[in-house]
Amino acid sequence: MPDVDGPGEDEWDALxxxxxxxxxxxxxxxxxxxxxxxxxxxxxAWIFTGPxxxxxxxxxxxxxxALQCVHGTGCGTCPGCHTTMTGTHADVRLVxxxxxSIGVNEMRALVLRAASTPxxxxxxxxxxxxxxxxxxxxxxxxxxAVEEPPPRTVFLLCAPSTHPDxxxxxxxxxxxxxxxxxxxxxxxxxxLVRRDGVAPxxxxxxxxxxxxxxxxxxxxxxxxEARGRRESVLAVPRRLTGVGAAFDAASTxxxxxxxxxxxxxxxxxxxxxxxxxxAPGAGGTGRGAAGAIRGAAGQLKDLEKRQxxxxxxxxxxxxxxxxVDLAGxxxxxxxxxxxxxxxxxxxxxxxxxxxxxxxxxAEGSLRRLEAVLACRAAIEANVKPRIAVEAMMLSLWKG
Numbered sequence: 151m152p153d154v155d156g157p158g159e160d161e162w163d164a165l166x167x168x169x170x171x172x173x174x175x176x177x178x179x180x181x182x183x184x185x186x187x188x189x190x191x192x193x194x195a196w197i198f199t200g201p202x203x204x205x206x207x208x209x210x211x212x213x214x215x216a217l218q219c220v221h222g223t224g225c226g227t228c229p230g231c232h233t234t235m236t237g238t239h240a241d242v243r244l245v246x247x248x249x250x251s252i253g254v255n256e257m258r259a260l261v262l263r264a265a266s267t268p269x270x271x272x273x274x275x276x277x278x279x280x281x282x283x284x285x286x287x288x289x290x291x292x293x294x295a296v297e298e299p300p301p302r303t304v305f306l307l308c309a310p311s312t313h314p315d316x317x318x319x320x321x322x323x324x325x326x327x328x329x330x331x332x333x334x335x336x337x338x339x340x341x342l343v344r345r346d347g348v349a350p351x352x353x354x355x356x357x358x359x360x361x362x363x364x365x366x367x368x369x370x371x372x373x374x375e376a377r378g379r380r381e382s383v384l385a386v387p388r389r390l391t392g393v394g395a396a397f398d399a400a401s402t403x404x405x406x407x408x409x410x411x412x413x414x415x416x417x418x419x420x421x422x423x424x425x426x427x428x429a430p431g432a433g434g435t436g437r438g439a440a441g442a443i444r445g446a447a448g449q450l451k452d453l454e455k456r457q458x459x460x461x462x463x464x465x466x467x468x469x470x471x472x473x474v475d476l477a478g479x480x481x482x483x484x485x486x487x488x489x490x491x492x493x494x495x496x497x498x499x500x501x502x503x504x505x506x507x508x509x510x511x512a513e514g515s516l517r518r519l520e521a522v523l524a525c526r527a528a529i530e531a532n533v534k535p536r537i538a539v540e541a542m543m544l545s546l547w548k549g
Contacts, residue, residue: 194299197307200330203363207279210306218271241271246279249459254287261295264303274303281307282316296324332362383472396543411464480519487512514549521545
């Protein structure tokens with residue numbers, strides 16, 4: 151979860167208490183004597199699980215920092231902690247997939263490098279964010295390393311859950327699980343006020359609207375454009391007046407996701423291409439420069455492929471955020487139809503959700519909520535987003 155800031159001082163204090171036993175004599179096999187609880191102590195592979203916004207990747211990085219801490223406590227100030235949290239430690243490798251998946255070639259190269267002896271720290275640490283995006287072949291390559299780990303290497307995996315759809319059963323069986331829960335809205339609001347200086351009213355609204363996702367709440371509180379995109383998504387139920395309107399709403403949703411994705415990747419795409427073109431001598435006039443540029447054509451093609459994959463991933467992530475907002479609206483309608491004593495997710499559309507609850511009743515609200523969730527599942531299964539969204543809009547209109 152790159153958009154979430156690193157641990158604060160109070161979080162580092164808690165981490166130091168938890169990691170106090172990870173000193174230089176920690177046993178990498180986790181079986182340091184008959185007096186040690188087999189479920190405690192150090193081991194070579196961990197899985198941090200939790201829903202989006204739970205901070206699983208932040209927790210994994212903090213744990214990696216504690217492993218590299220020169221004091222063995224996760225102090226947060228020593229060179230080992232600082233370089234790990236900033237992503238510059240020589241013995242900590244962070245894998246954050248930019249595209250739709252993590253491929254086997256990337257994983258094989260990573261495992262090979264992770265098998266080397268630590269150059270400066272006490273461990274070689276591999277942090278794999280979104281381990282649920284490992285391809286089958288990449289998962290098999292990782293499994294071999296987890297089954298026969300190098301003596302000073304630790305693997306930290308991040309995944310939504312330990313379900314076989316997220317992480318293979320064989321990898322799961324060789325790892326210790328650290329389950330995290332999504333923070334309550336009140337805790338997220340308090341964090342926004344304390345760390346980001348957001349006004350309390352805005353913080354409470356953003357935390358509720360983001361459904362406990364810290365990074366999403368921060369974007370809503372800070373970015374007017376993010377709030378505008380959310381408003382357009384929540385206007386969808388009012389727009390579904392017929393078949394034509396359903397297809398128009400689907401196009402609007404897809405185009406908004408594409409625009410958001412294009413804006414998010416544009417900042418990195420142009421500098422990457424410029425750097426690659428400049429390296430072999432772009433702008434030169436001699437024959438040597440022209441030949442170097444021709445030789446770099448393959449590298450440019452690979453870069454374009456990676457950027458296209460990253461843009462596709464960004465578009466799907468943006469679309470998924472919109473679908474989560476839409477699901478929250480129909481969840482509000484369902485709870486109101488059932489008269490459940492729970493607070494609405496979207497307080498600013500509570501009146502509209504109440505009107506929908508009265509019109510659709512609980513069964514109709516549930517069918518619409520299930521249609522949104524089915525759309526998310528279809529896109530995750532690689533159904534073309536436009537087809538999945540159009541089918542969803544027709545289901546929402548028909549009820």
